[in-house]
Amino acid sequence: MVFPAPLLDLLREEPRRPVFEHGPRVVTRAELLAMIGSMAGALDAKGLRGRAVAFRTSVTPEAFAAQMAAHVLGCRVVGVRPGYSKAQLEHVLAMDVDHVVDDATLPEAGAGSHLTPLGRPGDVAMLAFTSGSTGRPKGCALTYDALDRHWAWQPGVWSPVAREMAAGFERYLLFGTLASMVVFEFLGLALLGGGTVVIPVDPEFPRVYRDLRITGSIFTVPRLTQIIDTGTELPDMRAMMVGGSPISASRLEQAVKLLGPVVYQGYGATEAGSISMLTPRDLPAKADTVGRPHPMVQVRAHEGELLVSSPYLMRDYWNGEENPISDGWYRTGDLGHVDDDGYIHIVGRAREAVMVNAMVVYLGPIERALESHPSVEEAYVVGAPDRATGEAAHAFVVAGDPDIGELKDHVREELGADHVPATITVIDEVPLAASGKPDKKALLSLIVL
Structure with a gap:
């Protein structure tokens, strides 16, 4: 049939x-x-x-x-x-x-x-x-x-x-x-x-x-x-x-x-x-x-x-x-x-991704989109549970004095609305874990969820 x-x-x-x-x-x-x-x-x-x-x-x-x-x-x-x-x-x-x-x-x-x-x-x-x-x-x-x-x-x-x-x-x-x-x-x-x-x-x-x-x-x-x-x-x-x-x-x-x-x-x-x-x-x-x-x-x-x-x-x-x-x-x-x-x-x-409103959202592209903005030197994105959307992406950027709204618009233009981070936090430097890699748990502790 x-x-x-x-x-x-x-x-x-x-x-x-x-x-x-x-x-x-x-x-x-x-x-x-x-x-x-x-x-x-x-x-x-x-x-x-x-x-x-x-x-x-x-x-x-x-x-x-x-x-x-x-x-x-x-x-x-x-x-x-x-x-x-x-x-x-x-x-x-x-x-x-x-x-x-x-x-x-x-x-x-x-x-x-x-x-x-x-x-x-x-x-x-x-x-x-x-x-x-x-x-x-x-x-x-x-x-x-x-x-x-x-x-x-x-x-x-x-x-x-x-x-x-x-x-x-x-x-x-x-x-x-x-x-x-x-x-x-x-x-x-x-x-x-x-x-x-x-x-x-x-x-x-x-x-x-x-x-x-x-x-x-x-x-x-x-x-x-x-x-x-x-x-x-x-x-x-x-x-x-x-x-x-x-x-x-x-x-x-x-x-x-x-x-x-x-x-x-x-x-x-x-x-x-x-x-x-x-x-x-x-x-x-x-x-x-x-x-x-x-x-x-x-x-x-x-x-x-x-x-x-x-x-x-x-x-x-x-x-x-x-x-x-x-x-x-x-x-x-x-x-x-x-x-x-x-x-x-x-x-x-096993993958670096979150589910935002039932859509798989990979975190790597968000990092690359943020780093393509002229005001951003480094970008790190971490996923966390979210009551409104199931899970959400939270971004941390090493930058001078960026316009957060402009950064979100930049991600939206590059990747679509589902990829826009729920928060973007400016940091002086990324905390490192004992392995020498970015400590994402420490990054999340910088914001109130």
Whole structure:
């Protein structure tokens, strides 16, 4: 069955059943199927069958239909995240893109409808982007074969846990960007589980969950922290997937105490998709883990680093950077182990990176960007937990009398908003550890977190 055949088959069943709510508008399964078919016809008429199509769209039913239409034609879908700097955007669009679609240029009804999937197993179906160690986004190439075997989009292989979560996604809140791998995965779970996907207009968090009677959604750690700190009860919530950055066992326990047994924690990477899940039943005894791997996913530790193997790993990076996959195993860069019960424990990172608002942000590019500013002689960047964003980067610069706002603007222009340090502190010299290397713990002690 060629992706997105499972979705198309679902949309042919119960044609009058709602599948999207966008503000006051309701889109039925029949309407979404017709939209996908007509958009595929329009893209085909432009000669884009099997070509690379980049999407710079907001979150709407039409934008989702356009992406599925491109998949029907066997296209390589290039998801463009919002917030890229000019240089990053140019880098992404230079990845052999044949056509760009934005909200103003969404395909209209074509000469005919096309609903027969044309993707070939070895062809690249999508490029999902993660930030790179150089500060340039890396395009993770997933093939149609990988999507055909992807756990979230193949209900025939769902585990009992996946089916339970899908049932909880009866009214699933969708926001953010369709270019996110996490959004892509759990949107599939919601749709193929028969849920209604609710797209809010100008949402006010966290009250939007109550106002729209949301039963399921994905949550970043900062969003969950906001709910806990405000004591916001969510009586309709049945399944919330928390991920994107580390969360303490005590925070998870606070969430369960407030919200009940509805909290799941996920672990994954753009290169590997969702790797494991910690369920509400697991939490009392295993809150210090990220759960067990999904079916068909294998995890093992090698020299302290977690390695992952699954049928839906990326093939490689499209832009030719060093492939972290060797002999079918992806090197996560995370340090940890798998216990005797099969639960994954993460104890740290082998890489110099932080997770800011669920985005991997490498610290090296921030240091280099700051040092490229004429007022900065040396720059050091350290990561630390952050209640607002999960984790944050804190910069320390040896400089005369720099304008801190100007330095932040400089980083934003070079690398994008996610890379802007939460703080920039001017120091006379960097403290050194016994090894002679910069003492990052000592640097963090200079500021109040």
